[in-house]
Amino acid sequence: MKIVFFGPPGSGKGTQAKLLAKKLNILHLSTGDILREKLRGGDALSIKLKQIMSSGNLLSDEILKQIIYYKLMSKVCNNGFILDGYPRTITQSEFLLSFFKSNNLNLDIILDFKIDFKLVEQRIIFRSKQEQRSDDNLDVIKTRLDKYVQETYPVSQFFSKNFTHNFFTIDASQEVHKIQKELINIIKKGQ
Helix, strand or coil, X not given: CEEEEECCCCCXXXXXXXXXXXXXXXXXXXXHHHHHHHHCXXXXXXXXXXXXXXXXXXXCHXXXXXXXXXXXXXXXXXXXXXXXXXXXXXXXXXXXXXXXXXXXXXXXXXXEEECCHHHHHHHHHHHHXXXXXXXXXHHHHHHHHHHHHHHHHHHHHHHHHHCCCCEEEEECCCCHHHHHHHHHHHHHHHC
């Protein structure tokens, strides 16, 4: 099963992706987690990533393309995967669709998490305090939400128009267990 999650930062897609990946025994590919892991390094790329991410900006399509390509080609993705945080731009979506086509793969389900941005801000501030994440403060949140509206929302709209049979919208303001139940029902219908 190959699944893509869309939604603004703080919509709960990461939490849901982890739960669903475990239940389906597939890999959760979170660009955020991959990048945070890379940030722990001390090489030149790690330093560059720290500067970009601490300002709230997103990485270039080229850097993310390399990371995603490597992951998708690895054996750990043979059972399937959930892409969480990718694609974020039209260029990234073109790369992903090209990758799927050239490797004879189908995109099984696309899930779009919808939520009010005020609730997102509250959630992220709470998460920042709980997890002590340096990339979660009000200025960075606003920058990330603006980038989402400008760059990622059009991508989710592209997918909603071109994958009408397997594109689903999720009310992300619900409780975690209710969203999880809804996701499981969608997966069951899609199999």
